[in-house]
Amino acid sequence: MSARSEPGLRAPQSRTNGDPVSEENALAAWTADEMMTVAAARQLRDGAACFVGIGLPSTAANLARVTHAPNLVLIYESGCLGAKPDRLPLSIGDGVLADTADAVVSVPEVFNYWLQPGRIDVGFLGAAQLDRYGNINTTVVGDDYAAPKVRLPGAGGAPEIAASCGEVVVIVRQNLRTFTERVDFVTSVGYGSGPGDRERLGLRGGGPRLVITDLGVLEPDPVTRELTLTSLHPGVTREQARAATGWDLAVAERLSTGAPPTTHELTVLRALEATKHGSPR
Amino acid sequence: MSARSEPGLRAPQSRTNGDPVSEENALAAWTADEMMTVAAARQLRDGAACFVGIGLPSTAANLARVTHAPNLVLIYESGCLGAKPDRLPLSIGDGVLADTADAVVSVPEVFNYWLQPGRIDVGFLGAAQLDRYGNINTTVVGDDYAAPKVRLPGAGGAPEIAASCGEVVVIVRQNLRTFTERVDFVTSVGYGSGPGDRERLGLRGGGPRLVITDLGVLEPDPVTRELTLTSLHPGVTREQARAATGWDLAVAERLSTGAPPTTHELTVLRALEATKHGSPR
């Protein structure tokens, strides 16, 4: 049940409300990452087909499946279609995914027959850097590709997930390192440099519909395509969000506040997280 | 045990030698089709991978497998790799092929991963018409494609079998209907219009190595690529072969005579044929 926090993440202190003396208080003392995961899970409608990356996306998708979306179809790039894991996989290829899938297909098939034609409703992506148009970098930090400051894992399935899914949901912690004016490398295209770019490029999926962070939720402006803060998590201020963004963050006129995690959501999420912390049976 | 003969086939009478009074004589009284099948089977070396069409090619390949080539790998376009049928299939998709195969793959896979890259040593083809360069027609008889004299089944797998297998063996009854100066439609390319044509077309397989008929065996001249009669079945004369050919048939200087079917070959062949004449168990 340890909260996963990353060095450098400026976790808003306001969100660990008080001393966890009772079980109820312990549940109430949710972390920023938990709020982010719960907010992401809530966005998944039952019955949707969802292309799931490992880490927070997988946690959120499984949380949704165990709570409000029992018929969510989880698709992992390892070839597992309709996986129904009873514990969180550590990787996209854990045995529990193949064991519980409706079908296990080859990796070329999952990309060619399932992702590419636009059969997947929702693509769930993480990001190391994100810009105001939802373009994503997971390749290198630094201006020089050949001599990067930080070498990141790279593209994986993301470029085509971002291109082909009906819509994309990005889960990323919001801070000056991740929310940058310009990504150092475009690994996956959001809205390019603005309106009409996806169409010009011939990308057939809808692009980022939501960016869910540890501070709140951003949505692309319907006209300018610029990511706009539309919702804050409980206890977070718009100033905190703007201070954690490397560009002049647009804020919606009607800025809502998300509901905190329910006891049920937290209980299920923590039970799921607990299954990840050992090797599988 | 009925001999399959086709109306119009001029079966050389010399080959039913005498009255079948004893069992040995009965075995000795082989038909032209049996000789053709046996001659084809003998050409298959043990361990080769062989792309098998239905009918005479399938019969010959299975005869080879049951006699001298137990490790012959039979590949059917239905996706059965390494089929080991204990009876002759009527179609390329009989259940016995899937039941006995090393692997059953999809039809796209058999063409893309197995045939196209040149993994198959021998392609076994039939023909409705054949010309002096081994080009094959199985599409239409008559000059006008749109209003054919006879509409034949068409290409099936043959064009790419002829293009991609290490070598091609053609089994066809030899007569003026089949051995034509010019095929009415090139369904599958042999040597095109002569030396260098396969290379110019970029066909990577070796092309027809043998044409086995009910009269004898033809092989392409190493220089001119023209099919040349190199062997006659027992009891057949070169004049019969030339009379059954719609062009001026080249005959090898050293024209050999093939060995008649052995008792073992005939017994096995007839046992195989008998398995084809009912519905499977």
Add this chain to the structure above:
Amino acid sequence: MARLVSLADGVADLVRDGDVVALEGFTHLIPFAAGHEIIRQGRRELTLVRMTPDVIYDQLIGAGCARRLVFSWGGNPGVGSLHRFRDAVQHSWPRPLELEEHSHAGMANRYVAGASGLPFAVLRGYTGTDLPRHTTNIRPITCPFTGETLTAVPALRPDVTVVHAQRADRAGNVQMWGITGVQKEAVLAAHRSLVTVEEIVDELEPVPGQVVLPGWAVTAVAEAPGGAHPSYAQGYSVRDNDFYRAWDEVSRDRDTFRAWLERHVHRTGAAA
């Protein structure tokens, strides 16, 4: 999730006059029952697509359902020619039949392109043959890396694909095994799909060699036990080779064919 429907409702709903229709099945698992229902419901002006149009397409063509055939091998497997197909091509009976003709490799790749959401597929094929003379759907393409010339064929995107499988569960997940041919590609390439099955079960027991089509990728599933006859469903039935042999005689003559159709298709209702 696929809808569970009766065969009659499935055909009424999903197969429409003028459609591009693929009934696939490679010797094994041929959707005969669905084909007969299409004949019974009197569909017209269909473009029939199939790698191996065999007896079921001979029946559809003879019954006058088809305007056009896109195919790679039209015969009675192991027996010989298709007489209704021949009669349509050679004598326009009961109506003219346009042909678009390919090789198996080309047709298989056209379905693959359709299933993959690509406009075309690339293969080594057709080179030197007379096939490209008769359609604009076979074209050269140059490799942007090696300069080599290969062959391109356009994607097949049927309006509706119909296949037969062994089993489905109540969510419409479809399971087939044995020779599964190009059925997965044909279903995924199509705008709509109808799968007939030997039986609908509560749970799909995994089987070696199985291909599973998730229910959310299938439009409708209809139970049609024996729906592949005279083709077969591995684990449920064997191929009725005698029927295929007998078809040669039945189909040779127009009147014999019509009588057969009347008796064995029109006067036989679909499973409810």
Add this chain to the structure above:
Amino acid sequence: MARLVSLADGVADLVRDGDVVALEGFTHLIPFAAGHEIIRQGRRELTLVRMTPDVIYDQLIGAGCARRLVFSWGGNPGVGSLHRFRDAVQHSWPRPLELEEHSHAGMANRYVAGASGLPFAVLRGYTGTDLPRHTTNIRPITCPFTGETLTAVPALRPDVTVVHAQRADRAGNVQMWGITGVQKEAVLAAHRSLVTVEEIVDELEPVPGQVVLPGWAVTAVAEAPGGAHPSYAQGYSVRDNDFYRAWDEVSRDRDTFRAWLERHVHRTGAAA
């Protein structure tokens, strides 16, 4: 028929200095034992190819075997970054590492093209990303039917592909099941192939979800029980997630890594 060999002999025979080598396996069935044998035998100047270079490639890179990496995602799945990979890219330790970088879809299709004997593959991919700026191996291609622009990538043809599978029989027919990734394509795309297996058996009992590679399409098979550890072989072992987590610490420091390599690879012989 594939030759049955010891792992040491198989690597000695089939993996050569300067080769383009693909060790494939998608989280499941990663050929760790074979990778360790490559390190032990001191192979140099390899071009390593793999969709998901993870811990085994981190080890090969850290051990100095690789000159170049062709890949689409280089991380420790579910844990984080690969420190030896990073150190090679950022600080050229123990030697510089050239990169050629793709997406998963691109890499998978490159193997498909290789397995299919085609010089290139077509996909909807890479569009708008910065990936094409850094390699000439991603190019536009125009559909000859619709005029649409798509992306082409060249075939991968490794000199040798190494994979791990559950079982083989004595003729070298290989059977794997569970998540089988891109292994079939990687083997068929290669000029030579080495398959390590959990066990060699007399007869391959069919298993649901199996992929069978015929022995005549494989160069050599070596028995290497547990040869996927810390990855796993479905039906034989489970993924050692603790190892993957611990690797983060082991690999962070060059000396700790060297000590680990000495103890767990160099001082451990291959299975005979």
